[in-house]
Amino acid sequence: MGELxxxxxxxxxxxxxxxxxxxxxxAMEHLRMNGAYWGLTTLDLLGKIQVLALFNKIDVLDxxxxxxxxxxxxxxxxxxxxxxxxxxxxxxxxxxxxxFSGDMWGEIDTRFSYIAILCLALxxxxxxxxxxxxxxxxxxxNFDLPMPTAVFCCVGxxxxxxxxxxxDKDLLGWWLCERQVNSGDILIKSKAKPGGLNGRPExxxxxxxxxxxxSSLVMIDRVHWIDKEKLVKFILDCQDIENGGIxxxxxxxxxxxHTYFGVAGLSLLEYPGMKALDPAYAxxxxxxxxxxxxx
Amino acid sequence: MHGRPRKxxxxxxxxxxxxxxxxxxxxxxxxxxxxxNKVYTDEALQLSGRLIEQNPEFYxxxxxxxxxxxxNLDRCSESDPDALKSIIDQELRLVEIALRQNFKSYGAWHxxxxxxxxxxxxxxxxMKLLKQFQLLDPRNxxxxxxxxxxxxxxxxxxxxxxxxxxxxxENNFSxxxxxxxxxxxxxxxxxxxxxxxxxKAKVLNNEYEHVHDAIFTDPDDxxxxxxxxxLLDQTVKTDAPLLVSSWPAHGSSVIxxxxxxxxxxxxxxFDSFRSDSGTVPLLIYFNQAVExxxxxxxxxxxxxxxxxxxxxxxxxxxxxxxxxxxTHIKFPNAKSxxxxxxxxxxxxxxxxxxxxxxxxxxxHPTQFAFKVCVRPIETEPAEKQGEDIILWTDENFxxxxxxxxxxxxxxxxxxxxxxxxxxxxxSNWRAETIAKExxxxxxxxxxxxxxxxxxxxARLLTAHDVILSPCTSKMFHSDEVLQLYIDLIKLDPSHSQxxxxxxxxxxxxxxxxxxxxxxxxxxxxxNLASSSIGNHICLRLNNLSLSRMGSVEKxxxxxxxxxxxxxxxxxxxxxxxxxxxxxxxxxxxxxxxxALGPLKQLKLLQVLDISYNEIGAHSIDTxxxxxxxxxxxxxxxxxxxxxxxxxGAGVKGYWEAFLIFKSMSLTQLVTLGNAISGENFKxxxxxxxxxxxxxxxxxxx
Ligand SMILES: [Zn+2]
Numbered sequence: 001m002g003e004l005x006x007x008x009x010x011x012x013x014x015x016x017x018x019x020x021x022x023x024x025x026x027a028m029e030h031l032r033m034n035g036a037y038w039g040l041t042t043l044d045l046l047g048k049i050q051v052l053a054l055f056n057k058i059d060v061l062d063x064x065x066x067x068x069x070x071x072x073x074x075x076x077x078x079x080x081x082x083x084x085x086x087x088x089x090x091x092x093x094x095x096x097x098x099x100f101s102g103d104m105w106g107e108i109d110t111r112f113s114y115i116a117i118l119c120l121a122l123x124x125x126x127x128x129x130x131x132x133x134x135x136x137x138x139x140x141x142n143f144d145l146p147m148p149t150a151v152f153c154c155v156g157x158x159x160x161x162x163x164x165x166x167x168d169k170d171l172l173g174w175w176l177c178e179r180q181v182n183s184g185d186i187l188i189k190s191k192a193k194p195g196g197l198n199g200r201p202e203x204x205x206x207x208x209x210x211x212x213x214x215s216s217l218v219m220i221d222r223v224h225w226i227d228k229e230k231l232v233k234f235i236l237d238c239q240d241i242e243n244g245g246i247x248x249x250x251x252x253x254x255x256x257x258h259t260y261f262g263v264a265g266l267s268l269l270e271y272p273g274m275k276a277l278d279p280a281y282a283x284x285x286x287x288x289x290x291x292x293x294x295x
Numbered sequence: 296m297h298g299r300p301r302k303x304x305x306x307x308x309x310x311x312x313x314x315x316x317x318x319x320x321x322x323x324x325x326x327x328x329x330x331x332n333k334v335y336t337d338e339a340l341q342l343s344g345r346l347i348e349q350n351p352e353f354y355x356x357x358x359x360x361x362x363x364x365x366x367n368l369d370r371c372s373e374s375d376p377d378a379l380k381s382i383i384d385q386e387l388r389l390v391e392i393a394l395r396q397n398f399k400s401y402g403a404w405h406x407x408x409x410x411x412x413x414x415x416x417x418x419x420x421x422m423k424l425l426k427q428f429q430l431l432d433p434r435n436x437x438x439x440x441x442x443x444x445x446x447x448x449x450x451x452x453x454x455x456x457x458x459x460x461x462x463x464x465e466n467n468f469s470x471x472x473x474x475x476x477x478x479x480x481x482x483x484x485x486x487x488x489x490x491x492x493x494x495k496a497k498v499l500n501n502e503y504e505h506v507h508d509a510i511f512t513d514p515d516d517x518x519x520x521x522x523x524x525x526l527l528d529q530t531v532k533t534d535a536p537l538l539v540s541s542w543p544a545h546g547s548s549v550i551x552x553x554x555x556x557x558x559x560x561x562x563x564x565f566d567s568f569r570s571d572s573g574t575v576p577l578l579i580y581f582n583q584a585v586e587x588x589x590x591x592x593x594x595x596x597x598x599x600x601x602x603x604x605x606x607x608x609x610x611x612x613x614x615x616x617x618x619x620x621x622t623h624i625k626f627p628n629a630k631s632x633x634x635x636x637x638x639x640x641x642x643x644x645x646x647x648x649x650x651x652x653x654x655x656x657x658x659h660p661t662q663f664a665f666k667v668c669v670r671p672i673e674t675e676p677a678e679k680q681g682e683d684i685i686l687w688t689d690e691n692f693x694x695x696x697x698x699x700x701x702x703x704x705x706x707x708x709x710x711x712x713x714x715x716x717x718x719x720x721x722s723n724w725r726a727e728t729i730a731k732e733x734x735x736x737x738x739x740x741x742x743x744x745x746x747x748x749x750x751x752x753a754r755l756l757t758a759h760d761v762i763l764s765p766c767t768s769k770m771f772h773s774d775e776v777l778q779l780y781i782d783l784i785k786l787d788p789s790h791s792q793x794x795x796x797x798x799x800x801x802x803x804x805x806x807x808x809x810x811x812x813x814x815x816x817x818x819x820x821x822n823l824a825s826s827s828i829g830n831h832i833c834l835r836l837n838n839l840s841l842s843r844m845g846s847v848e849k850x851x852x853x854x855x856x857x858x859x860x861x862x863x864x865x866x867x868x869x870x871x872x873x874x875x876x877x878x879x880x881x882x883x884x885x886x887x888x889x890a891l892g893p894l895k896q897l898k899l900l901q902v903l904d905i906s907y908n909e910i911g912a913h914s915i916d917t918x919x920x921x922x923x924x925x926x927x928x929x930x931x932x933x934x935x936x937x938x939x940x941x942x943g944a945g946v947k948g949y950w951e952a953f954l955i956f957k958s959m960s961l962t963q964l965v966t967l968g969n970a971i972s973g974e975n976f977k978x979x980x981x982x983x984x985x986x987x988x989x990x991x992x993x994x995x996x
Pocket of ligand 1 (some may be wrong): 206207208209248258296297
């Protein structure tokens with residue numbers, strides 16, 4: 001089994017930031033804020049956040065415009081820039097049934113429930129919304145068409161609001177642990193390697209699910225139900241050893257998104273030498289503890 | 296990016312893409328300029344369309360179009376239907392182009408919903424379009440979501456949609472989305488008791504037939520199996536909550552004594568309880584979480600006043616929904632020098648109010664009765680004396696020589712008298728259905744080595760036992776089930792921990808299912824004769840390879856519990872054992888202090904051994920969100936004010952331990968052999984657990 005090519009991944013993330021004018025970067029313009037979060041968190045988990053100093057940190061990330069936000073004081077605190085998208089207006093997007101809309105156009109989704117609760121928790125402003133209704137909305141969804149992305153949003157929102165007891169952890173945990181693809185036709189057909197996690201039954205494994213599925217399993221204390229070693233191997237096999245970065249499956253093209261989710265997965269799997277990631281807040285544990293516990 | 300091969304870029308590609316990047320950047324700047332300057336001309340609208348065609352995920356462009364469309368619609372008078380139609384059609388066309396580019400674009404799907412919500416469009420066309428899309432990718436969940444939205448707009452019945460899922464499944468069994476949608480629709484129809492969807496027995500039996508086709512055709516395909524699991528759950532679960540057990544148990548007698556040296560309870564056949572304030576806890580355990588347990592939904596008949604008792608949920612967080620509830624009954628002081636005996640009769644659910652999480656009423660009013668013998672105070676309470684250290688080594692325990700009869704008073708196993716047989720007629724079809732399925736699956740797993748078939752058989756057998764005796768869980772099939780889990784550990788090693796956990800649960804059900812097997816684990820501890828914990832029994836479930844705790848509803852009476860030398864990484868459920876006073880968790884796999892969260896609820900716990908676990912050894916804490924902490928907003932970060940100032944031993948470093956220990960009054964604690972062990976941690980414990988008399992085997996002070 002190969003090892004984590006941490007240095008290469010750092011180089012890869014920095015190179016993506018340098019190629020601001022590439023077609024890929026321009027086409028991904030709408031994900032710029034996400035990209036900053038993926039890149040920064042990856043660097044922090046790898047213990048390499050200090051390399052940003054080489055880049056006149058803030059410029060690189062184009063966060064000058066928003067840097068006035070009071071919490072951005074130190075380099076590390078920049079991860080809080082997630083919050084910048086929202087402020088007190090988040091509360092106004094809560095609907096009568098407890099759900100949240102993404103914006104004034106009213107698209108309702110559990111993504112928005114999670115993001116709203118996360119942001120307000122980080123800002124110590126959860127009291128601005130009706131938490132009980134927000135939880136009620138999520139627990140009555142019946143986990144419509146369970147998708148790991150939606151499961152993560154629901155479980156994460158319930159974790160942050162101390163409401164995980166509403167979940168049947170054994171049933172959900174079993175469904176999630178069965179996402180590990182160890183054998184079967186799907187592997188033979190696609191020549192994929194065993195150990196990875198997929199999104200739904202009979203689909204191909206993909207590194208990004210090592211975040212969505214794993215974090216949910218950690219939050220409900222059922223992560224021991226999968227074979228961690230095999231999953232570590234699957235993620236490491238998806239590295240581009242030469243140029244850095246991690247892809248969805250072995251030998252596919254790498255991107256920042258899968259690089260982050262791969263590194264995040266390794267952190268949750270307790271891969272040696274990495275910082276710990278909080279499964280609910282999706283930020284390094286030391287950052288969450290500092291914000292929430294005042295440590 | 297998904298499914299794109301990793302290739303180095305060629306120079307000619309690079310120059311071409313640089314040109315495209317520049318063009319796209321120019322388009323973007325023009326778009327943003329239009330957006331900010333509120334330019335809503337046709338030309339500007341077209342430009343936003345071009346941007347979307349290239350990148351359907353560009354949310355800002357979709358939102359810009361909504362602004363323009365809204366304005367145009369407002370301007371357009373109702374009298375000009377053609378103009379309205381063309382505005383709408385233009386948007387629908389763009390969405391189709393975008394979806395062909397990226398079928399998973401949230402922005403595109405939502406835009407379509409938004410446009411349709413304006414009215415003015417032909418919904419039938421949507422169904423045709425969906426058919427096209429679902430032919431291309433029948434499992435796409437966006438399309439299924441959208442289908443539900445359109446079906447609602449069209450007032451299509453659940454029955455029609457259910458029929459559609461049947462068609463989809465028949466085309467291809469491996470359509471998880473269709474199966475899932477079917478379960479949602481069927482739940483609705485059965486809940487409404489729609490025509491043809493009642494009684495439940497008939498509906499479910501048809502569904503079993505239906506899903507057999509899929510799973511017997513290709514047992515390795517998981518899609519149908521998850522539907523099967525849902526079906527089994529529908530068959531087994533009783534809607535209305537049931538009372539499963541209580542302490543004191545029905546028909547039992549409890550001696551209440553107020554000072555520790557007065558009674559000779561160690562030789563008494565009765566269960567006894569010591570309390571300086573003269574209160575006895577009353578615990579009730581339901582088969583599912585309920586709310587609304589209070590002094591009006593639970594009435595107690597006795598010769599003294601028991602009105603206005605306060606019932607509390609026994610839970611790790613501050614929810615009002617719990618399986619276990621506790622109250623404390625204060626008994627009158629005995630007036631003379633003789634004991635006073637009180638009869639108490641508890642009625643659960645004579646009035647409405649107890650409701651399950653899914654909204655079902657407690658509909659089987661139940662009664663149970665027990666006796667409490669209050670001993671007079673014979674001497675003034677002696678000055679509190681320290682107790683001897685409790686040692687858990689084998690030589691301190693001995694098996695009971697006494698007749699089992701004596702222990703029967705203390706160890707309640709059969710609570711059948713609490714609940715007679717529930718819904719006898721209704722459970723018949725459940726048992727029959729499950730028995731039929733068991734026969735079918737026994738045959739299947741004898742023919743092929745199919746892991747999910749074996750797992751399903753294990754679940755069916757367990758379900759069958761539960762249905763036949765919902766409260767006592769007589770385990771007729773436990774040996775067969777245990778063997779199936781052992782097979783599964785070998786057959787599917789990647790999920791071996793899941794099967795081990797299930798194995799532990801079934802094993803504990805077996806141990807607790809009859810008195811003889813339970814008494815084999817009951818021992819007398821040599822220090823207990825003179826102690827104050829009530830009865831003299833230690834339940835030893837040590838060295839059993841348990842990876843998970845269970846069956847606590849049968850163990851509410853336990854005061855001393857030995858769970859050492861197992862593989863526990865969690866003690867979830869232990870919070871129900873409210874009488875627990877001594878607990879040995881040494882030599883397990885507990886990975887953090889938050890894993891000890893259930894102990895916060897055990898107000899009588901005094902002696903705790905957590906030595907030789909893995910506390911402090913893990914970077915990821917999997918019980919971080921199971922325990923109430925400031926992270927889940929279930930507890931304040933209360934050390935901020937005082938302790939941090941006075942501390943020094945570092946609350947900061949041990950905040951999880953602080954949260955656990957501060958609400959307990961431990962007198963003996965062993966923490967050796969964990970990654971966190973050391974002098975710093977010891978001085979922290981000494982400082983923040985003031986009640987402690989023994990730490991790591993040493994007497995303090
Ligand atoms: Zn992916």
